[in-house]
Amino acid sequence: MVAESVLEGLDPEQRAVAEAVQGPVCVLAGAGTGKTRAITHRIAYAVHTGVVTPQRVLAVTFTTRAAGELRGRLRQLGAPGVQARTFHAAALRQLSYFWPRVVGGDPPKIIDSKIKLVADAARMCGLSLGRTELRDVAGEIEWAKVTQNRPEDYPAAVVRAARKPSTEVVDVARVYAMYEQLRRERNLLDFEGMLELTAAVLTEHREVAGQVREQYRYFVVDEFQDVNPLQKMLLDAWLGGRHDLCVVGDPNQTIYSFTGASPSYLLGFTREHPDAKVVKLVRDYRSTPQVVRLANGVIGQARGDRHELELVAQRESGPDPVFNEYDDEVAEADDTARRARKLIDEGVPAREIAILFRINAQSETYESALAAAGVPYVLRGAERFFERPEVREAVVRLRGAARAGADAETDGTGLIMTVRHVLSGAGFSDQPPEGAGAARARWESLAALAQLAEDMAADDPKAGLPEFVAELEERAAAQHAPPLEGVTLASLHAAKGLEWDAVFLVGLAEGTLPIIYAKTPEQVEEERRLLYVGITRARVHLALSWALARSPGGSQLRRPSRFLDGLTDKTTTHMPARVDRAKRRVAKGPQPCRVCGRPLTAAVERKLGRCEDCPSELNEELFIALKDWRAEMAAEQRIPAYVVFTDATLQAIAEHCPESVEELARIPGVGRVKLDRYGEAVLKLCGV
Template sequence: MEEAPSAESLLEALDDQQRLAAEALLGPVVVLAGAGTGKTRAITHRIAYGIQAGVYPPNRVMALTFTSRAAAELRGRLRELGAGPVAARTFHAAALKQLNFFWPQVVGGTMPRLIESKGRMLGHAAESLRLRLDTAALRDMAAEVEWRKVSMISVEEYGLAARTTRTLPPQLDADQAVALLQAYEDIKDQRRQLDFEDVLLATAGMIEAEPWVAQQVREQYRFFVVDEYQDVSPLQQTILDLWMGDRRDLCVVGDASQTIYSFAGAKSAYLLDFASRFPEATVVRLERNYRSTSGITEAANRLMRGRPGALTLVSADADPDGDGTGTASPRAKGRGSAAVPGGGEGFRAPQVSAFPSDGAEARAIAGAIAQQIASGIAPEDIAVLYRMNGQSAVLEQALGDAGVSYQVRGSQRFFDRPEIKQALLALRGASVSISGEPLFKSVSDVLRGLGWSQAPPEQPGAVRDRWESLDAIMGLAERMPAAAPSAPSPTSCSNGRRASTSRPSRPSRSRRCTPPRA
C-alpha cells in the first residue's frame, strides 16, 4: 500500500493562495475560487492536510458537491492523497443514505420508492384534471415542481408566484398550475413514492422533528466542505444548517460568477453573504488561473467587471509565482499545475457576442467561419467548441447551409450517430400511421420507445450521450412549424430556442466541429 503524503509535502504542492486555504482548518472558511485556479486541488489537499495534521478524523469529514461525477472525482483525488475514508457525496446521495437508515426507526417499514420521471406522473395528474398538456408543457411543469420544493414554499404559496413571477406553459393559467401540482403530490402520496426533492425535505423533517436523529447525524460528521457553493438552493442550505447544528467547522468553495442553476432555485447570495453571516470567517481568494492565457483572463475580467462577487483572474503565464516578478520559484514550479502557453505573435483578444436564439448564434458562427476560409485561413485551423452533444445539431445545420464542410471530433456527426439513424427510421415508419397528432407528441411517443425520457439519466458517458442525442431530436421537433412532416431531417429543422428542461442539465464532454483539411 502506497504511503500517504506527509503534511508538509501536501502544502508544498500548492501555490501561496491555495496554501492559505489548506491551512485554514477550523472555523467557518469561504474560498472564493475563480475558474481554473485549482479549486479542487486546494480543497482536497486541505482535507488531506487536516487528516495528516491530526485535526480531522477522516470518518467525520463530509465533502458535498452537486453531481455524481464531481463527487466521484473528489473521492478519487482524496484516495490518491491518503484520505480515502472521507465521505464525498452529492447532497441527494448523503440525504438518501440517512433517510434509508432512519426511515424504519422514525416512520416504520421501508422507505417509499423514488419516482423515475416527474413528467410521467405529471401526465397522470393532468389526465385526472382533464388537462391536455404536451411534452414541453409537462417538462416545464416538472421544473416548476422542483423550483417550488427547493424554494421551500407550499403549493398554496406557489399560486402567488405563478400569478406574478413564474412563466407557465401557454396551456395553463395559475389556478390550473396549482391544481396540477397538488394532483401530482396526491398521486405520489397514493402510490407511496418520493421524488428527489422529497428526499431532502424528508431528511430535513426527520432531523428537525427527532432530536435523537439530529444528535446521531451530528456525532457522525463534524467537518463539512461544500464545493460549488454558489449553486446551493434554500432547501440544500436548510439541510446543511441542520447537519451542522451550532458548530462552525464549515468550509464553502465557489464563485458567484459561475452560478448556473439560478433558474432551478439556486441562490448565489449564500456565498456572497457568507462573511456577513459568519463575521469570524476566514476568507481566501483563489485568482491565479492555470488554464488560460492572459488574453483570455483579461477578457473574462472585462466581461464580469462590476458584477457581484466578481474575482480578478491573473493568468499564471503572466506571473507564475504570483508575486509580481514574472518569475517562478522552485515551489511554484512543483505545484503540479499545467503551464499555460502565451498568446504568441498575432494573438487576438477574445470577443464576446450575444444572440437572441440558438439558431441565430449558429448562423453567425457559420457565417464567420465562411468568411475566414474565404480570406485564406486554413479550415483545419478553425474549431467550434460546444458543451452539450445536443447543441451540435443546430451548428451542423448552419454550417451545411453556409456551404462549410466540417468534421466532428470526439463524436460522430449528429445525423450519423447510430441512435439518431435508429430514431429517424422509427420516425419514418411511424409517420405512415400518424395523423392529426401534434408533431412533438408523435415524436415523443416514438422516442420513448427508444429509451428517451423527459428527465436526463444520472449515469454519465454513453448513456448520457445517447439521451442528449435523442433529446436533441425532441428539441428539433418542438421548434418545427405545426404543419411540418412528422420526421425531422437535416434539411427541415427550423431555428429557435427550445423549451426548458425539467431539471438542470449537466455539461457532457466537450466536442468540437472542425472543418476538414482542404
C-alpha cells in the same frame, strides 16, 4: 513531514485555504484557479495534522462525477475514507439507515422521474397535457419544492420570481396539489421530498440528529453558489448550529437561478458566520492572459470595478480572441466548421475543441456544417438534433405527408407552406411560447426544421416535400460521430465545469444572448454570467461570433450581444468571405435517373445518379481500391470511415470514373472541403 508535503506546490492563496483547517471558511474561487486542489489539500492537511479523522468528514458536491474526483484526489493525498457525496446521495443513505427506527414499515419508493405521476395528476384534474407540457409542469413542481413553496403558495411565488411557465399558473398549482396527494397515497418519494424528509427526521428526532452529527463533524460544500433553499435547510440540519464548515463557490458562475439555486448563501456567508475566514482564489491557471482579459471585461461591466473576483492570468501569452460577424447563421456555422478543421489540421485534437451555444436547437446547423466539413463531433448535454422526440415525430409526419402526395404544385413557397402545415400538427406555430422550458425547446427544434425548408426553397424553388424528406434523411445519416473523439457541441449550461484548448462561442446576438425571455435585470445579468462561463472554458484559442440574419438573404437586422459592447476593439473584427452554400448542400431537388429517367428521391439513389434497381457500370476494381484507400485515411486520421466518404459516394465514383476535378466535384457527397482534402488521391486512383 507528511502533512507538510501536502502543502507543497500550492500557491499562497491555495495554501491559505489548506491551512485554514477549522471553520467557518469561505473560499471565493474564480474559474480555473484550482479550487478542487485547494479544498482536497485542506481536507488532507486536516487529516494528517490530526484535526479530524477521514470518517468524520462529509464533502458535498452536485454531481457524482465531481464527488468521484474528490474521492480520487483524497486517496492520492493519503486521506481515504472521506465521504464525498452529492446532497441526494448523502440524504438517501441516511434516510435508508434510520427509516426502520424512526418510521417503520415499508420505506417509500424513490421515483427517478416525475413525468408519470404528473401525467396521472393532470388527468385527475381534467387536463390533457402533451409530453412537453408534462415536462414543463414537472420542472415547475421541482422549482416550487426546492424553493419551499407549497401548491397554495405557487401562484404568488411565480409572480415574485418573474417566471413565465408555459402552462397556466392556476393549472400548475392544481396539478402540483394533486401530484403531492397521489405521491403520498402511493408511498412514493421524489428527490426533493427525500431531502425534505431527511431534514425533518434530523429536526424532529434528537437521537438521530445526535448520531449523524457525531458521525460528521467536518463539512465541505463545493459549488456553494448553486445551493437552493431546500439543500441549505438540510445542510443546516446536519450542522446543528456548529460552524466547522468550509464552502467554495464563484458568484460569477451563478447560472442556475431558474432551477431555484441562490448565490445569496455564498455572498451572505460572513453575515451568517461573522468570524469566517474568507480566501479569494484569483490566479487563473487555465486560460491565457488574452482570454482572462476578455472574461474580466465581460463580467466587470455588471458591477463596474466592484465585481467579486477579478482573475489574474498565470499562463504564458497566447493568441487574441477573434470576433467574427456573418451575414447569416449558415455562413457562421460553415466558417466555424472550417476553422475547427484548420485547428485539427494544425495539431489541436478534435476532443480539445468545443462549439458552445445558448440553446440546444442551435446545434443542428453546426452538426450539419461539421459533418459536411468531415469533422467528427460529439453532442454533450443534449440529444442529437435528429434523435430528439419532437424531431423524430416531425420527420415521421413529413415522410407520411410526402407518401400521401401532400406536396403543393407551386413555386418555392409551396414547400415552405406544406412543411409548416405538417409541423403544425406536431405543435409548431408562428409565434414561440413564452418563457423557457421544454415547450420552448420543442418549438425551437420544429422552427429549425421550418427554416431548413426555407433554405431548400431558396436553393431550388422547384423542390418539393419528397426532396425535403430525402434531405432530412441524408442529414440524419451523416450526423454520427465516434463516442469520444470529436469536436464537442454543447449548450453553455452543459459546458460548466469543463474546459478545452479551443472554444467557439456562437450565436452571440441580441435575442439569443441575452435570451429574448430574460426580462428582469437579474435575469439579464445571469445571461451575462453565462457568457462569462463560456469564455472561461477556453485555455488558448477563443472565437466569438454572431450573424446579422437567421437565414441567407434575410433582413440583416440583428446586432451583437450587448455584453460585447466596448470589448470588440480589443481584438480584430473582420467579415470572412461568404461561404458558397451550394457547395455545402447535397440535396438539389428532383434528379432523373440516368438509366430510366425516373425522378430520384432517396438519398442513396441521388448519390448514385440512378435507381438502385437499374443496371450499373461499376468498376469493381476501382471500388475495392477506393474502399482500401478510405480505410487507410480513416485509420490515419482516427475518424470513422464514412466521414471520409460514404459507401454510396465511393460507389458513385467507381461508376462515373471522373477524369477531372470538375467531374469529381459534380458527384453528390464530394463537397469543396472533401475535394480539397481528398480530390488528388481519388483522381489518382481513377487513373487521372
